[in-house]
Amino acid sequence: MIVVILKDYQAKGKGNLGKEKQNHNITVSSSFLHNHGLGYYLNMNLNLEVLMSKDFFPMATTSYAAILTERNLNGRELTPQNNSSPKYKINNLNFWYGTHQALFNINLSIPERSVTALIGPSGCGKSTFLRCLNRMNDLVEGTSHTGEILLDNEDIYRRSLNMVDLRRRVGMVFQKSNPFPKSIFENVVYGPRVAGIQNSAVLNEICERCLKNAALWDEVKDRLNQSALNLSGGQAQRLCIARALATDPEVILLDEPASALDPASTARIEDLVFELKRDYTIIIVTHNMQQAARVSDQTAFFYQGKIVEVGPTDHLYTRPQVKQTEDYITGRFG
Numbered sequence: 001m002i003v004v005i006l007k008d009y010q011a012k013g014k015g016n017l018g019k020e021k022q023n024h025n026i027t028v029s030s031s032f033l034h035n036h037g038l039g040y041y042l043n044m045n046l047n048l049e050v051l052m053s054k055d056f057f058p059m060a061t062t063s064y065a066a067i068l069t070e071r072n073l074n075g076r077e078l079t080p081q082n083n084s085s086p087k088y089k090i091n092n093l094n095f096w097y098g099t100h101q102a103l104f105n106i107n108l109s110i111p112e113r114s115v116t117a118l119i120g121p122s123g124c125g126k127s128t129f130l131r132c133l134n135r136m137n138d139l140v141e142g143t144s145h146t147g148e149i150l151l152d153n154e155d156i157y158r159r160s161l162n163m164v165d166l167r168r169r170v171g172m173v174f175q176k177s178n179p180f181p182k183s184i185f186e187n188v189v190y191g192p193r194v195a196g197i198q199n200s201a202v203l204n205e206i207c208e209r210c211l212k213n214a215a216l217w218d219e220v221k222d223r224l225n226q227s228a229l230n231l232s233g234g235q236a237q238r239l240c241i242a243r244a245l246a247t248d249p250e251v252i253l254l255d256e257p258a259s260a261l262d263p264a265s266t267a268r269i270e271d272l273v274f275e276l277k278r279d280y281t282i283i284i285v286t287h288n289m290q291q292a293a294r295v296s297d298q299t300a301f302f303y304q305g306k307i308v309e310v311g312p313t314d315h316l317y318t319r320p321q322v323k324q325t326e327d328y329i330t331g332r333f334g
């Protein structure tokens with residue numbers, strides 16, 4: 001039970017408080033706050049009038065507040081942001097496919113060992129931006145950019161950059177899982193083999209460790225030599241994550257990794273993302289805003305190639321500063 005101080009509170013038919021109170025201390029159960037999507041504010045010393053005032057807390061965002069509360073209750077608090085030495089720093093990035101400009105003046109800091117979610121309607125540039133981060137767009141003919149992308153303070157477009165090293169440091173997993181037509185084992189150790197590792201004991205160790213880290217080991221340990229093409233969609237996606245982990249990356253880019261999966265597989269991927277952020281910097285594109293609220297620490301809202309708003313996930317979902325963000329996260333357009 002917690003005490004809420006009501007100052008000149010006019011009950012407006014919300015909840016079970018019922019009648020007008022003035023400057024009373026009243027006690028409400030934590031479930032009252034949860035039921036109103038206000039549980040996130042449980043331990044903050046705010047008065048209920050402020051909480052329920054529309055200016056402070058658009059009621060349409062209460063379902064996100066409930067998700068954020070659940071995160072806290074499950075020990076999945078947001079990783080506090082420390083932008084003093086971000087993993088990535090993107091300055092004034094513009095990007096073109098031929099003459100079509102897809103990104104406009106993007107500025108973003110991506111903190112290390114945390115999850116950054118990119119949200120926004122179809123075609124707004126999320127995947128384009130993600131593919132800039134490991135220069136995958138270089139493979140598309142006729143692309144160009146201005147601005148800079150710093151990874152650990154070094155421009156990834158510098159001349160001396162070793163592309164193989166960049167792709168090793170920044171792993172990527174796509175929307176549609178793409179296991180190679182090889183065994184499960186060979187899929188996982190593909191990167192290390194290409195890097196020249198031949199010792200079978202070392203490859204075995206990498207395979208087991210990465211499958212465990214991708215939460216797939218128990219399901220496949222007895223059939224490592226069977227084709228990866230027989231795995232279920234959710235298993236295949238986790239295999240691709242294991243394959244990305246095998247090159248010992250520092251950053252993992254996930255482009256809608258759960259969009260084709262059922263709820264149980266989606267939940268496993270989300271659990272995994274949460275586990276992985278202890279060791280890796282994760283950037284995830286998702287159309288599922290509840291998912292972004294469940295797993296990310298920072299969220300950037302893209303619209304028509306621009307970042308409209310970026311901030312800590314709890315702020316962006318419960319107290320968006322820009323009307324367009326609020327309209328998008330509450331489903332008014334998209």
Ligand SMILES: Nc1ncnc2c1ncn2[C@@H]1O[C@H](COP(=O)(O)OP(=O)(O)OP(=O)(O)O)[C@@H](O)[C@H]1O
Pocket residue numbers: 097100102120121122123124125126127128129140
């Ligand atoms: N290879 C390409 N060549 C030319 N234009 C492209 C290419 N890839 C994307 N675009 C264009 O760039 C813009 C941004 O596309 P992008 O794929 O980054 O959007 P998105 O936010 O990832 O969308 P979705 O949610 O549908 O995946 C769109 O206008 C798209 O048509």
Ligand SMILES: [Mg+2]
Pocket residue numbers: 126127128
């Ligand atoms: Mg995309």
